[in-house]
Amino acid sequence: DAGVIQSPRHEVTEMGQEVTLxxxxxxxxxxxFWYRQTMMRGLELLIYFNNNVPxxxxxxxxxxxxxxMPNASFSTLKIQPSEPRDSAVYFCASSLRLGTYEQYFGxxxxxxxx
Amino acid sequence: SQQGEEDPxxxxxQEGENATMNCSYKTSINNLQWYRQNSGRGLxxxxxxxxxxxEKHSGRLRVTLxxxxxxxxxxxxxxxxxxxxxxxCATGDGxxxxxxxxxxxxxxxxxKP
Numbered sequence: 290d291a292g293v294i295q296s297p298r299h300e301v302t303e304m305g306q307e308v309t310l311x312x313x314x315x316x317x318x319x320x321x322f323w324y325r326q327t328m329m330r331g332l333e334l335l336i337y338f339n340n341n342v343p344x345x346x347x348x349x350x351x352x353x354x355x356x357x358m359p360n361a362s363f364s365t366l367k368i369q370p371s372e373p374r375d376s377a378v379y380f381c382a383s384s385l386r387l388g389t390y391e392q393y394f395g396x397x398x399x400x401x402x403x
Numbered sequence: 404s405q406q407g408e409e410d411p412x413x414x415x416x417q418e419g420e421n422a423t424m425n426c427s428y429k430t431s432i433n434n435l436q437w438y439r440q441n442s443g444r445g446l447x448x449x450x451x452x453x454x455x456x457x458e459k460h461s462g463r464l465r466v467t468l469x470x471x472x473x474x475x476x477x478x479x480x481x482x483x484x485x486x487x488x489x490x491x492c493a494t495g496d497g498x499x500x501x502x503x504x505x506x507x508x509x510x511x512x513x514x515k516p
Contacts, residue, residue, distance in 0.1 A: 293445070325487065332446075332506040343501065382443055391436060392504060394445030 290311075293395035296383050301401045307369040310398045312381030313362055319382040322392060323356055323366050327377045339365065371402045404493040408494060409510040417515050422479040426492030427472075433495045435468055436504065437477050440489045449477075449490075484516045 294313040302308055314321045322337040336346040341358045345395040350355070353372070358364040368375055378399050410425045426435070429468045434453045438446040452459045452475065459466045467476040479486055489511045493504040 314462060331508045332486070334505070337503065382446075389450060391448035392446075394438075397447050 293381055293383055293393055294387040295379075295395035297398060298396060299399045301403065302371055303403055304372055305370045306369065306396050306402075308371045308375075308377050308400060308402075310381075310400070312364045312395060314351070314361065314364070314381070314383030315393055318383035318385050319392070320387065320392075321358060322382040322384070322393075323364070324382065325377045326380060326397070332380075335366070339359075357391050368400075371400075373402045376400055376402050396397040405464055408508045409457060409490070410415065411510060412432075412508070413513075415515065416482060417496045417511040418444060421484055422482050422486070422512055422514070424490050426475045426477070426507055428492075428494045428505075428507075430494075432470075435466075435475050436493045436495070437464075437475075438491045438493060438506075440491065440509070440516075442488070446491065464491060470485045479512075482512075482514045484514050487511060487514045488494070 293315055293370045296311045300308060301366045320339055323335040323337055324332050333348055335348045337344055338358045341361060354368055356366045378397045380394050380397045382394045384392045386389050408427050412446055414422055416422055430507050432454055434451055436451045437449045440446045440451055448493060451459045451463055452466050457468060463480045469473045489509040491506050493506045493508045495504055
């Protein structure tokens with residue numbers, strides 16, 4: 290398996306623009322996670338899905354952020370409108386099961402909002 | 404909110420030396436995991452220790468868990484330059500019923516050749 294795939298790897302956009310980040314989890318994994326990593330706040334869980342259904346979105350910072358998982362092999366994280374404070378590295382991860390199972394991370398998308 | 408707190412924040416050692424990193428957490432856990440992150444990359448799972456285990460080994464890695472003190476340590480023996488990375492502990496919730504892992508701020512390890 291190719292592992293978790295994320296695109297784009299880098300995104301530079303202007304404040305106010307819409308940004309869409311994409312993720313393809315490992316085939317057969319039931320859980321998909323979106324994280325954000327910054328120097329100030331570390332690694333934060335934004336939202337996670339189980340079998341394409343959002344389970345916990347309490348980490349989503351604002352209504353400007355939304356995530357979808359239309360099928361088992363694809364998820365998007367959208368920011369509209371983007372702001373400079375959204376600049377961060379966004380990771381997608383997937384896991385086979387709950388609890389004691391490891392999470393497999395993608396390479397991340399480095400987002401810069403100017 | 405952060406559950407795990409790593410100590411030290413940064414560590415610099417010579418190749419061949421051992422590196423020890425510590426993690427403290429606040430609430431009850433089902434398991435504790437350690438991940439490595441190389442610069443510009445995603446996190447990679449290293450080892451998992453369950454709440455009923457006290458010690459676990461994997462190659463040059465040794466993890467201990469003390470649930471009474473709510474702490475864990477990661478020991479890397481005979482370090483190599485390739486071990487240079489950030490190391491994070493992550494805790495799963497006590498019930499094990501959620502998929503959530505809470506990550507600490509990480510320890511940045513530099514191994515000098």
